[in-house]
Amino acid sequence: MLNKWFFKHIDNSALVVFRIIFGALCFLESVGAIFTGWIKRTLVEPKFTFNFIGFEWLQPLPGDGMYYYYALMGIFGLLIMVGYKYRLSMICFTLMWSATYLMQKSSYNNHYYLLMLLSAIMVILPANKYASIDAKINPEIKTDAMPQWCRIVIILQLFIVYTYASIAKLYPDWLDATVIETLMRGKKDYVLVGELLQQKWLQYLLAYGGILFDGLIVPLLLYKPTRKYAFGASVIFHIFNSLVFQIGIFPYLSLAFTLFFFPSEVIQKLFLKKKTHYKGGAVIIPKHQNIFLVIFFTYFIIQIGLPLRHHFIAGNVLWTEEGHRLSWRMMLRSKTARTTYWIENKANGKRFKVNLNQYLTKKQVRSASAKPDVIWQFSQRLKKQYKANNMAIGVFVDCQVSVNGKPYQTLINPDIDIANMPWDVFKHSSWLLPVK
Template identity: 35%
Template sequence: MAISTSPEVEQQAPVADSQETQPGRLARCRQQLVQALLYPTDIAMLVYFRVIFGAIMAWEAWRYVVPRGPEGVSWVQTQYIFPTFHFTYYGFSWVKPWAGQGMYWHMYALGALAACITVGFCYRAATTLFFLGFTYFFLLDQVNYLNHFYMICLVSFLLIFLPANRAYSVDAWWKQSLRSQVAPAWTLWLLRFQIGIVYFYGGIAKLNADWFAGEPMRTFLYTRPADWTLVQWFGNEWGVQFFSWGGLLLDLLIVPALMWKRTRVLAFIAAVSFHCLNNIMFQIGIFPWFMMAASLLFFPTEWLREKKPQELVDAENAGPLPLTGRRKLTLSLLGVYVAFQLLVPLRHFLYPGNVSWTEEGHRFAWHMKLRVKETSVVFYAFDENQQAIPLGDNPQQFLRRHLNDRQIRAMASKPDLTLQFAHYLMDDLAKNGYPNATVRAEINASLNGRPYQPLIKPEVDLGRQKRNLWHASWITPLTTPMPPPSQRRRPPTAAGSGMPTEDDLPRAPLPAPGNGTGGGVPAGGALSAPAADEPPGE
């Protein structure tokens, strides 16, 4: 008997074959990626990065201990020794500054470790201790958060595992068996990835309505002093559009432009120009210099030396390194780290509202120079009998008894820090005979030139709000629309003179607990711009 073949069956066969080959394609792609990551590359670029990283970190340590200003005080003193209260990161409240002159010795140690990294002396121990020491320094106070400090923590962590001391180092000079002119390609690509993340997510963060409206760049440029070096070229609307669109496009396109041979030189010139202008405009410390130096990582390794060492030639002829169990583990951990870096900057999308207003998810997301906030803050305290607790005879000096000006500005503009200070104030009141005190705050803020509106709900007892990583319901949603450029607020150019007038501020009723009509004592206000002798700000 003849058996006919169904046309439907014949048509399904190619689909089945395609489905069967799909895993094979994925396996081949995975194998090609593994081979590319394990392919030998010149170690010279790793050595270059080790040297410039160590040198810049030694310079940064010195910047924090050198005396400044007419009073001759250092940043270590003003930011870590003088303040009686520090704003900690969630889960790290146990991290405290060293007592006495300990912070000076800590910075001296970081400088010495950075010097060891530069010359490749006891490299593994030096990078490990530097990572731990700098991360401790980073965690001391949220007020001093800087994106490039976070980047330094990450890069110093990566350097622990990179063989950057196998050539041109004291370690290699002492120990001949350590010497090598070759490193697996993943070591260089990991550094490129980390630097690329800073650029790319910095560009993604600029894709918002305020940035396209020219803010806060317009505020930055229009409030510069008349004698500013570049005011005649950029202190106008043309400069606003140039910096807004130029910064956005550079962040998004600089990495592929540096990778492509035809655009590499022009891209590097653009990056250097961009960072030099940033240094002049914002005085953001080591960040521009570090990023200029790190941009060279995207150049081919032949840029550092034309003739390949024979060891590298032999290694290239031998092909990729064999995939041992240890290398499988290394590449797996590498994948976890890459996924972490890709996902963490996006977490602010899990929170409702404008991240520049609520500050929830702002940190660790490479949001740089995206907002200008002017704020006014008043704290109120009530005892268990609904009576107002006086917070001092001189309202303007109340906050300065506990915080420095930099901390005041940050606390008044970042709700999480406001909550921390309210907890600190409640504990302080308990020690002074008010164990059941109620602490509230009235904060009005202007974001990127908008009119003032309440930042937090003034009726909420902040002292009893728990600190966590979830959205804070006591933050007032941003409802004030962006006005036309001519109607936007402009902070003053001088630090310390940015207090709004009473007519600027929407006054919300602030009832005392129960049925009373309480009040409090004004606690001062957040200044609008950092002082010239302060460390770099966000």
């Protein structure tokens, strides 16, 4: 029964159109990073980047290397869009995007993680079977159909993202609109809407609207009577996010997902008028279906499990950030910090203050002042640097953090040498103090 449902063939219009939009957005994201100065600020100006722990070997290319790197990613985006050497282009883009995601955390964004996952998923989807150069060169691959699992995998991934995003908002600072108020303070100067965004009634509307939208949008898109209304809400929601929060391609990528919720006849008539609509419904079970199903369910078990891991780590995730990443915890809090690093010479016990500006960019200073894992990584880097000069040191951190405008509290135990503490991936770090 499961095999018949997964491997039943349906019309592939939604996937074909999505591939074209996806490739175009990959191109825009890549070249946009060049022309907006994102690459310069994030990957060129820093002396080093804060990687995901375990990926320290991934560092930006020297000189203008990262500009060429992103230009090449843009080319792969165009190749994906037109469907030329699709599989190879998709693999190359996925590897390159994943590398840039893992090599820096100063610009961490859940949307970057989503693009990495989607790129990996697109590698295995037969998205070049129609309206592609590949299909024109090799007519034998041309088809109007795809297995139903191709639609299921996109919808299920989207459901996980939105559901966890909604659940994560169910905490006091979001429910009393404190988070939205904090986010909107920086928008006062926006033309026409700056003052409107400061209104408390609107902030409450955005707070509860965000919970309802994230929690209900996928079910409402799946349900035919509410689909059009849900699509209208999606357009308003994502355009608002694009204009107010300026988060690149991702609102438009989110809108592109809605292709998979509408009847394939509608998508075909709107975007692929010359295409024949597939109505066959053939069930074609591949030889290695059991291996496929194991991989499919293993992937989604991991996707469901990762956002839950903070429940098994002591402490408040909003404070310690242990289990925060890869968990769809989007725009949930604002942190400010007053942080001082002290280096202690192990030989004589003397201490001296670290000037962060000598090592870090302004953006990196913000991360190294409030994010525990970045604080630990910077301490390790200082230890390594001084060790190269034959000096054994300890690193002590006086870190006062305010979450969502609340009073400052001590995050790091100032009496513990962070540089000589291990990093526990799935355990609470004892040098992090609890929030009061």
